Amino acid sequence: MLNSISITQIYVLDQDEALDFYVGKLGFEIGTDQDLGFMRWLTVRVPGAPDREVLLERPGPPSLDPATAEQVRELVAKGATGGHLFLTTDDAHQTYATLKERGVELTEEPTERPYGIDFGLRDPFGNHVRIAQTHR
């Protein structure tokens, strides 16, 4: 049966801006950035964790009709499309400080939970990202 989850997808409203954010600020690396002609196939992954990638897809025609694409864009902007990313770190406080310095829109400070310490942020488009330092 199944082995793993290899790629998951989120919608981004601009792929260049998404790269600036996910690679430039959060520290992801590019998995694939290829113009397939009909779409730009753009994936990123956490350095040292090559088995799982995130596809940064731009909603638009012909995959979605223009009216639907507009609806999706509007929903992304109000944080309603889901696609939450749950990331892990060795040091939540240090990572929070680094991201703050880089001007990331942090929505919640590092907080003690039953499962560890985590905090939250938004990407430039409205997608929700959480970063946790989990108990081992």
Added chain:
Amino acid sequence: MTGVSKAVEDTNRRMLRARDAMDRAYAEPLDVPSLARVAHVSEAHFIRTFRATFGETPHRYLQRRRVERAMLMLRETDRSVTEICLAVGFTSLGTFSRTFRDVVGESPTQHRARGPLAIAPTCFTKAWVRPSSFGEAST
């Protein structure tokens, strides 16, 4: 993409920023002027637009956020009702009790008697335990 759609996206993103501010700073004395500043819109425009975007007024959203926090503290801690009322941003026990009952359908003490919650990632608990404005909680 049309100019109108782009404007809606920008507005939605700003309203989300204001809603995030309520999620983050619920315990502080948040008011409409400060939230409107977060969203970079006028106060009158803010209330109307927030409601159009999320289906309820910012005031109601903030009440539900505070009540959701209070529900959790009632069930997960043994702090007194008065302490919890102040910790989640209410300044009067009367307003807290009335709002809590209005939103949840039972008193804080009755709610406490339900006992501890199951553990899930906190951000999801926050979103899914939050008492509803949309009617289904009354069933």
